Amino acid sequence: MIVNTSHFVLKLAETEQERAAAQRLRYRVFVEEMGARPAFDGDVANREVDAFDPYFDHLLLIDTRIEDSENNVVGAYRMMRSETAAQGQGFYGAQEYDLGPIIRSERAAVELGRSCIDPAYRNGIALHLLWQGVADYVLRNRIELLFGVASFAGTDPHDYAQGLSYLHHKHLAPPSLRVRAREACCVGMDIVAAGDIDPLVAVRQIPALIKSYIRLGGWVGQGAYVDRDFNTIDVCLVLDQQRIPAKQRAQLLRGRAA
Template identity: 30%
Template structure:
């Protein structure tokens, strides 16, 4: 367990600590949290659902990171990390199941892919994300990674109205194909968007954008999870100074 990344939430009696999840039991905790979030919020079709778990073939090739509430012992956030070495052994990154990543081979420096990131609804605040980011900073620093990449999801239960509205905002401010172009293998269905839609970016997607990440193309329609997946790329050298304190060890 890594005890460097820790914060105390003064609004409630919570002490949050990041840890690297080692061993089968810790992985099952992460898979159980993923199941509760993905099935409860998205009604996702998940492998392992009969066990109350979200399981896929990538888990055993990834390292896993979590945030634990020390006052309860519960795991409240998790993400998994697939690095370039493991991806080479597998033959692809997870994102490549959803996107054709044009230019991926030309990126200079080691790459780390984030996936299956989720946070317990009761802990979706800046403190929880900051603890997770701080631990990720340690990992970035240790591995000397130049890029973070992965997908952030937008719920589609409303038929895609929010996803299309959010994408309008993202295209205006955060679209960049300078380093990589992500072409979705299953684009979103077309939709005539009402003019009066008010949209709110999901917290995780908003956090990525604040750090300086860019989107690299149109979203992928994940029908099993009932979400629109947006491919994001964060070049470590482009970290936003205002939020780089969460990644201070990696800057």
Template identity: 30%
Template sequence: MAEPDLLLSRGRYRARLAAGSEDIAAAQALRTLCFRTAGTDSDAFDGLCAHVLVEQAGSGVLVCCFRLLVLEGGSSLRNSYSAQFYDLSRLERFEGKLAELGRFCMHPDWHDPDILRIAWGALAGLIEAQDVKLLFGCTSFAGTSAVPYLDTFALLRQRHLAPAQWPVLEKAPEVVRFAAELQEAPDMKLAVQAMPPLLRTYLAMGGWVSDHAVVDRQMNTLHVFTGLETGAIPEARKRLLRAVAG
């Protein structure tokens, strides 16, 4: 009989919902390791979100995790984690359910691409079941210096900015403005190499980003607001996600 919290099981890995405080503590420990925060990575949003754990099926070793906060409509955006850092007032007109993807991380010792596929398959099942129209979140770059990511930011500015009807405005006290910082054409190879895998996946499905990055010294990251309208995902990508999600 299947476990009640099991979302997906494929090959060496399984994805399931956190079942209680011990599972959430395990996710927080992995987040602390990945984000290298000074203390345990936890906040008030942990109590509001569903937490997904990706584990090695045989050993139960936690290799990836993320949390998901489902909102009934754009007017609820002010209650999201991202709203602390970005002015999302224009997006409050968005109609339909939204879901905020947060604290997505993979164990630094595990590099199997199947882990990311299982995570996205589980996520796809959750957002389709709840009829989510917009997936969004803060996508992190390691460290707080923009220098290693100038080519990536130039590429984002050139090809992947938010649609004109959904501008994401500045709110945080310390930001990297793409237009002000980046003057030259990006080196495409360097731009892609420095891009986090999560962001590459978002963009491959038609996602878009803010025109600036927030400097988050508490998390020791730079991050960009990232949005993905589920109706805009190419059909071929949808079929792949559905196939993984079963």
């Protein structure tokens, strides 16, 4: 566990009550804010839940100033290791991407997903604290590869033509780790030719989470996946933890629990 001595606690969920608090945050962000369609029972319980949740470890960022324990989770991430996926029902991302390159690599991997932060905390250190928690998890479990889908809001790729094209031309994964979007909902990311990209416009279009992966040395897979149930355009990010630049690695490990 990592504790920020002011008012944040970063930890893995240990109880069903803590997991439920994360699912309530996910409901507020993904369903109420972004217009996602709940997988099941979401409208009844005000929780965004799916069949993969029991197989994930759930990283929580808790604001201890909020006395309501059902709603004090202000940031969340979920993480599934490759051995858990192999023993259970596989990776969530396999619904959207052919993850064969990652699986065939036989390297220790973790799937990251459902990253969300309460709107009131998005301009602070919340995302950095979540990444500290991920770094701690990766080191403790000797993870080599990190991957997962991250989203652009909406379902029209042309709204993000510059950003998607920038990712494709500048940060496409090498062939050995190049996962590919499933055919049924795949759209090409090379909407704009490399020479016609305006880097300033492109970077503005890319969500903060995706930019975090790229700053850490991450790549994107081939093609984007249009998820109409979730009202998003998803890209699959792949990160080899050995490629994380020394400066960013030091920043992530600052405050790591012993």
